[in-house]
Amino acid sequence: MFSTVEWTTFFPAALLVAAAPGANQLLSLRNGLRHGRTPAVSASPGRFTPFALMIIAVAAGLGAVLAASEAAFNIIKWCGVVYLLWLGLRTLVTAFRQRSATGWAAPSSEQRDVGASHQDEARSWRLARQEFLVAVSNPKALILFTVFLPQFLGRDADTMATPLLLLGTAYIAVEFFCACGYAALGSRLRSMGITRRARRILDALTGITILGLAGWLATEQH
Template sequence: MGFLAVALLVALTPGANNLLALRNGMVHGFAGSMVGVCGRLVAFAVLVVAVVAGLGPLLSASEWALTVIKWAGVAYLAYLGITTLWASFRPVAGAGGAVAEVSAASSVFSLARKEFLVAITNPKAVLVFTAFVPQFVVAERGAVTAQLAVLGAFYLVAEAVAAGVFAAAGSVIKAVRLSQRAHRRLDRATGGVLLGMAGLLVVEPT
């Protein structure tokens, strides 16, 4: 239970995935956003399996692997930021503005794909599962592999709850029915934050 409480705090930290959950909630509602979150959970499940299989320490110790993951994350965050900004400036006929266009053009699969790619290319996520989670393993209790699997499952639950908070906040904003201008401003703010996150990832040491 102590691990779950700490995991919730870590999962609630604003980041690229939580920002996506918020924006998807604004555009597609709570249910659509949570379907997208499934992509994030799949990515994290892959990392949990890697840690349980013993690949986690090797991955976190490999500067080359972390560098590749880092720059893939930078590229994808920059892509999302630029496309979001571009959509907010494009002229759209009728009500709903850029958000309406994005909503019509996006599929549920694309939401999950975006969440998956952002999560799997985030070196911080790799370190969460390779450095943070193993700290809660008690060697004296034996069955280290089983403990890692259980802790990983608990973290996935924490991540789902945190994502639900951001998705719910986005759905509340959606229910308010903001004006086209307000939607465009939110899209521009979202795109700017995503680009800022990409920039921070560039300057952070691997």
């Protein structure tokens, strides 16, 4: 089973693909900068539910069918474009609101304690939901798994389903490793005590990049 997969070539290729600064990785960077490493890392599995479903679909042979459907591709594509536009614009608005803020008062210890657990839980769900929506609304991810994973099956593979599931599981592990790296980078920038102006600039750059990804996705042809 393991011998039917070309692992030595798969892991470097998967690392390059997963480390590319896509929308989900930019979210991990932004969440690490705004909320810290732990919330950002705990939110990143939100993207893996759609990834796992896509991998199962590919292993079952449904991935190629869905990827070949122009109507399904366009529906998912435009849902992704709309959501990325909304997320990018919201990020830019957040950056400009921070710019217009005249002051900020640190909450007291009593204020921090009241409802802190509830707020943390609500924040975790919100961040994980963002990760989920970005991943599920990207049709290129399904095509990536349909085209990318089978390249690393050995010629002696008599069945594709189980090796594809193994490859998909390994890719998710690599993706999680890279997400942790982006979250750690954002958290590191946060711990360095960067100025509010620098945080605004990073938020603005993230928003512009997400808007650029929305434009790229809108121009992609099936």
